[in-house]
Amino acid sequence: MSVTTAEVAVNRFAIQESEIELTSQEISVEHSNEHVIIESQKSPSSLSRNETIIIDKQVANEVEGYDPANYPGDSNDLKSWLACIGSFFGLLPVFGFINSLGSIEAYISKNQLAGIESSTISWIFSLYLAISFISTILTGSYFDRNGGLKPMIVGTCLYFAGMFGMASCTELYQFIISFSIISGLGCGICTTPLVSVVNTHFYVRRPLANSINTLGGSLGGLIFPVTLKKLYSEVGFVWAVRIVSLFCLFCLIIATIFSRENKKSSTMVKQEFASKKQLFKWYLSTCFNIKYLKDWKFLFAGFGVAFTEVSMTVSSTFFTSYAIFVGNSENSSYLMTTIISAVGIVARLSQGLIAQRYGTYNVIIACAFTCVIWNFVFWLGFGSNSKFLWAYVILYGFSSSSIFSLTPVCIAKICTTSEFGRKYSTAYMLQAVLTLPVFAICGKIIGNGDQKINYDWFIVFSSCLMAVGAGCYLITRILCVGKRICIF
Numbered sequence: 001m002s003v004t005t006a007e008v009a010v011n012r013f014a015i016q017e018s019e020i021e022l023t024s025q026e027i028s029v030e031h032s033n034e035h036v037i038i039e040s041q042k043s044p045s046s047l048s049r050n051e052t053i054i055i056d057k058q059v060a061n062e063v064e065g066y067d068p069a070n071y072p073g074d075s076n077d078l079k080s081w082l083a084c085i086g087s088f089f090g091l092l093p094v095f096g097f098i099n100s101l102g103s104i105e106a107y108i109s110k111n112q113l114a115g116i117e118s119s120t121i122s123w124i125f126s127l128y129l130a131i132s133f134i135s136t137i138l139t140g141s142y143f144d145r146n147g148g149l150k151p152m153i154v155g156t157c158l159y160f161a162g163m164f165g166m167a168s169c170t171e172l173y174q175f176i177i178s179f180s181i182i183s184g185l186g187c188g189i190c191t192t193p194l195v196s197v198v199n200t201h202f203y204v205r206r207p208l209a210n211s212i213n214t215l216g217g218s219l220g221g222l223i224f225p226v227t228l229k230k231l232y233s234e235v236g237f238v239w240a241v242r243i244v245s246l247f248c249l250f251c252l253i254i255a256t257i258f259s260r261e262n263k264k265s266s267t268m269v270k271q272e273f274a275s276k277k278q279l280f281k282w283y284l285s286t287c288f289n290i291k292y293l294k295d296w297k298f299l300f301a302g303f304g305v306a307f308t309e310v311s312m313t314v315s316s317t318f319f320t321s322y323a324i325f326v327g328n329s330e331n332s333s334y335l336m337t338t339i340i341s342a343v344g345i346v347a348r349l350s351q352g353l354i355a356q357r358y359g360t361y362n363v364i365i366a367c368a369f370t371c372v373i374w375n376f377v378f379w380l381g382f383g384s385n386s387k388f389l390w391a392y393v394i395l396y397g398f399s400s401s402s403i404f405s406l407t408p409v410c411i412a413k414i415c416t417t418s419e420f421g422r423k424y425s426t427a428y429m430l431q432a433v434l435t436l437p438v439f440a441i442c443g444k445i446i447g448n449g450d451q452k453i454n455y456d457w458f459i460v461f462s463s464c465l466m467a468v469g470a471g472c473y474l475i476t477r478i479l480c481v482g483k484r485i486c487i488f
Contacts, residue, residue, distance in 0.1 A: 072262065073201035073209060079260075080201035086258025087213035090152070090194040093159070093248035094187050095404070096220010098132070098313065101125050102320035102337055103225040106330075107232060109321070109449075112170050118321075119443030120172065125317055126439030127180035128187075133432030135188025140196075140425030144418060147261045148193025156252040158186030160245055167241035191428070194255060196421045199412045200262040206409050207360055211352025214405040216251075218348060221316075221341030229334045292426050297414045300476040305407050306431035307469030308368050312400045313435070314442045315375075315462050316340065321446075322455050326384045336393045343394050344401025351402035359487040360413055361477040364406045368470030370399045375463040380456060410473070413488075414480065438465065 073080030109121050139151040162183025169175045194213075202209040224244060231240030293299050316337065323333035355363040374396045382388035408424060415423045445458045481488045 070262075071201065071203040073203075073205060077201070080262065082258045083197050083201055083260055083262070084209050084213050086255045086260075087194045087198050088216040089251045090190060090255025090259060091214055091216035092220040092223075092251045094190050094194060095214065095217025096224055096341075097187075097248070098129065099217055099221030099316055099341055100224035100228070100337070101128075101313075101317045103228045103334065105317055106320045106324065106333075107228075107237065108175070111237065113172060113175075116172065117443070118318075118446045118449050119440065122317075122439045122443030124172070124175045124180055126436050127176060128184040129313060129439070130432045130435045131181060131184035132187040132191065133428040133435060135185050136192045136425035136428040138425075139189050139192040140422040143193050143196050143261070143421040147263070148197055148259065149256070151189050151193050152252070152256040152259070155186045155189030156249065156256060159183055159190060159252065160186070160249045162186060163245035163248060164242060167238045167245070188428075190252065190255075192421055192425050193261075194259060195408050196424060197259045197261050199408065199417060199420050203417075205356065206412060207355040207406065208352045210408050211348040211355075211405045214408075215345055215348050217404060218341045218344035218401055221344070222338050225320075225334050225338045229331070292423055297476050297479045298411075298423060298427075300472045300479065301410055301414055302427040302430045304410070304469050304472035304476060305427045306434045307465050307472060308403050309407065309431055309469075310434050310438050311462050311465035311469060312371075312403065314438060314465075315400075318442065318446060318458065321449055322383070323389065325449060325455065326389070326452070328386060328389070332386075336389070339393050340397035340400070343397035344404075347398040347401040348405040352405060355406055355409065357487075360406055360409045361473060361480075361488050364403055364410060365470055365473045365477065367399045367402045367406075368466055368473065371396060371403070372463050372467045372470065374399065375459055375466065380459045380463070383459070384452070410476075414476070
């Protein structure tokens, strides 16, 4: 049986298609490049209330809650794009420095902390990342309720203070206090509002908008290694870090000014409290809600975020040292790190458009599995050959950067806008829990960094983390839309 024209009305939102083919087995409705699948055992004309209609509940909720007037970014609103640009400037230091940790690790391991094992030095960076990710939960519920202005001010001050103080560090404990704890705390506090603000302005164009704002991370990963390498030789480590710190402060001030949330998209009812004590208890109870982890879709999506991003982070942290070890000059090794980020600029834009057309989960799963292939074939198989290592840098940079930019969209796809801040920060808390043991294991595997076989086992371990993450994203997709080949 076929119907030439159909209209499905869900509250205020109407989905219209010129042709919708209805069969006795499946009804498929397409809107904004997303499929909502409804199945029944009988023809549509004989459907009754007692019959089972299988539909992805979360997708239905998103369709029900969508109102174009609440997402001005989809209509090219100037304030929305200014918020996106503000987020871009903020993520330039916040994510960009995470992509540049190898530049710090390679220098201090040969200078201030020379003679200390890699497994010990790695604690500086594992703690920095863990604290950065854990502290995102401090601002998740606050952003959903009040916006991101105050968290941005506090986070900016902490981030700058920690970075500026790191310049004078000479001992392991000093690096941990200044960089890992203080700067890491500021990084995490800023992350949630910077990422969440874009999703309050955009709905249909979320993949593209998130690709644009996370370009800041790639650009930062391009700027910082080159700048630090040049400044190390010209003004020394102390002033090199201070100059970079001042640049980070400038970017975060721009972000604080422009990255303002769109309150129209939030359906959250702002509860009033009789005292600050009750309000504080509410923040504690909502910043991490164990009930989120009982949602299998979100749980596996969170594990997908954790495993894929930890894999990419440890790879970027130790890649510079690996490149130097296998015979490349320091200049070439630092340049390789920057090329990964440079390729990521093109990748994030193109993959954002592709994800908008073919589905976010489809693209991120493909990119994650592709990273595993590049790791085993080029890095592990032929990493000692400079030409193959350059090829790996380009291919891996293209695939891995897309994962970073699509992560927020994957979380947003399985939750409402009003709870995005809390769920996004919860996903990064899972990553924080994974970061500490993974960095410790990687440092132990590499040891003093003087054995090729140790680096090979590190590559295998990092690749397995990426494969697990890709599998988790795949499970989330199956839980949402089944095994169907569709846009999701």
